[in-house]
Amino acid sequence: MLLKLVWRNLVRRPWQSSLTIFVVAACTAALVSSLLTLWSIENGAKSALNQWGADVLVIPAQAEYSPEEVLFTGSPANIYMQAQVLKEIAEIKGVEKATPQFFSQTLNQSCCSLPDEYRLVGYDPTSDFLVNGLLTKGIERELNQEGVIIGSEIPAFLGDRVVILGQPFDVAGYLKPKGGSIDRTIFVPLDTARQVALQSPYLQEIWQSAGNPENLISAVLIKTIEGVSPEVVGQTISKIPGVKAVTAGKLMQNLQEQLVAFRSVIWVLVLIICAITVASLCTRYSSLVLEKREEVGLLRILGARRNQILKMILAESFITVLTASLLGSLLGLGLLMYFKSMLKEYSSFPFLMPNSLQILIALSGLILVTLFISLLAALWPARRSALIDPVLALSEGQLR
Numbered sequence: 076m077l078l079k080l081v082w083r084n085l086v087r088r089p090w091q092s093s094l095t096i097f098v099v100a101a102c103t104a105a106l107v108s109s110l111l112t113l114w115s116i117e118n119g120a121k122s123a124l125n126q127w128g129a130d131v132l133v134i135p136a137q138a139e140y141s142p143e144e145v146l147f148t149g150s151p152a153n154i155y156m157q158a159q160v161l162k163e164i165a166e167i168k169g170v171e172k173a174t175p176q177f178f179s180q181t182l183n184q185s186c187c188s189l190p191d192e193y194r195l196v197g198y199d200p201t202s203d204f205l206v207n208g209l210l211t212k213g214i215e216r217e218l219n220q221e222g223v224i225i226g227s228e229i230p231a232f233l234g235d236r237v238v239i240l241g242q243p244f245d246v247a248g249y250l251k252p253k254g255g256s257i258d259r260t261i262f263v264p265l266d267t268a269r270q271v272a273l274q275s276p277y278l279q280e281i282w283q284s285a286g287n288p289e290n291l292i293s294a295v296l297i298k299t300i301e302g303v304s305p306e307v308v309g310q311t312i313s314k315i316p317g318v319k320a321v322t323a324g325k326l327m328q329n330l331q332e333q334l335v336a337f338r339s340v341i342w343v344l345v346l347i348i349c350a351i352t353v354a355s356l357c358t359r360y361s362s363l364v365l366e367k368r369e370e371v372g373l374l375r376i377l378g379a380r381r382n383q384i385l386k387m388i389l390a391e392s393f394i395t396v397l398t399a400s401l402l403g404s405l406l407g408l409g410l411l412m413y414f415k416s417m418l419k420e421y422s423s424f425p426f427l428m429p430n431s432l433q434i435l436i437a438l439s440g441l442i443l444v445t446l447f448i449s450l451l452a453a454l455w456p457a458r459r460s461a462l463i464d465p466v467l468a469l470s471e472g473q474l475r
Contacts, residue, residue: 092395095359099399100406102352103445106345107407111429111437112414113341119425120330122253128205129296130305133164133312133320142321145294151180151192153281155291156317164295164318167311169303174202177265178293179272181239193229194260195239197268205296206262222247226258239263240275252427330425349448356452360392392453393446400442408434 132142138154145152158175165173177197198206206224223237223244235246239261252258263271269288272278285291297312297320299305309320415426429437 091359095356095395096399096402098355098359099352099396099445099449100403102348102355103400103403103441104406104410105348106441106445107404107438108410108414109341109344110441111407111411111434112418113338114437115411115415115426115428116337116418117334118429119427120327120334122425122427128298129323130299131297131309131312131320131322132326133160133295133297133318134293136317136319138319142326151194152178152293153180153278153285154178154293155285155288156293157286158290158292160315160318161292161295163315164297164312167308169299169308169311170297171300172202172204172298174199174204174296175265175292176294176296177268177272177288177291179240179268179278179288181261193226195268195271196260196262197265198262199265204298222263224248224250224262226250226260227252228258229261237261240271240277242271242274258427352445352448353452356392356396356449357455360388360453389450389453392449396446396449397442400445403445404438404442408438 132145134140134142134145135154135156138145138152140152140154145154155178161173161175164170176199179195179197181193181195196206200207223239224247225237227250237244237246244263250257269291273282273288282288297305297308299308305322305324309322309325312318312320411428415428418426428434
């Protein structure tokens with residue numbers, strides 16, 4: 076009987092019910108998208124730096140890309156320096172390992188198979204400590220000259236074959252989501268990357284200005300000797316003409332500084348959203364008390380007890396808010412996917428979404444918070460309705 080009355084109340088007031096659902100759904104969507112976006116960025120930063128495995132990153136001094144863009148985004152970065160600089164870097168005191176990488180790119184033309192432009196990274200199998208580690212964890216076999224491994228955000232290919240810059244390759248394996256540039260990167264052996272880039276007619280303009288790819292590298296990843304400060308090694312390397320070095324600590328510090336501001340904005344928005352939700356619902360349920368005076372008076376005269384009136388109004392609030400929260404959560408997930416694509420395209424923030432179980436737990440928690448806020452907002456007006464004198468309520472208006 077109680078649920079039937081609640082349902083009829085909701086159906087009889089479609090405009091008011093829809094407005095309540097809209098407000099709560101919008102607030103829930105904002106909470107879900109903002110908090111999960113913050114969580115995804117922090118996850119991506121931690122994962123990207125952990126997977127990087129290097130203490131110092133060296134790139135060309137004249138590179139148009141920042142170290143953060145090189146590390147955290149997978150957009151093509153056609154930056155080059157002479158390969159001979161690797162020998163100078165390896166001889167610097169405090170350097171334990173130094174491995175080169177050569178950057179090229181795929182094309183989104185019909186000739187080249189892939190639907191978008193991705194970074195193609197050539198690595199040196201003999202000195203590498205990044206890709207070999209990924210191979211050990213995920214692929215569990217060596218990569219031959221005709222094989223490639225691809226990041227999690229690059230679309231799969233039929234038959235595990237892919238055409239890169241007009242040349243076919245076997246897909247040796249697909250990496251799990253890592254955060255950062257690895258998710259949008261295709262890895263191939265260094266010599267293969269250089270050969271493919273040199274033979275591609277679409278990249279000849281680059282080589283006319285940069286030189287022969289056989290003599291070029293794009294970046295050097297460095298591991299320092301234990302006990303040696305990466306900052307000191309980086310400062311020494313930066314004295315070499317034509318290069319600049321940045322340490323993992325510096326990158327993390329810069330990212331943390333950006334995240335502090337971003338996190339502060341998010342939490343201010345969360346507080347504002349919660350305040351708007353509470354204010355809107357308090358207003359809504361307070362007006363509901365006036366609308367339901369005659370109805371409550373009639374129910375009391377027919378024998379309804381005060382606690383039944385209280386339960387009826389709270390049940391109406393619960394059903395409305397639960398529906399709105401579920402809709403808002405779905406909308407929030409849609410906004411999260413939009414923010415993900417926007418951040419990857421227009422910023423150097425890393426982004427790694429929580430797994431399905433973590434998202435489910437987070438959504439459940441946010442829905443419970445929304446329900447608590449909503450029931451709290453409805454409690455006082457509901458109590459006022461339950462305390463209405465039935466005779467007075469009927470005498471103040473015409474019964475409908």
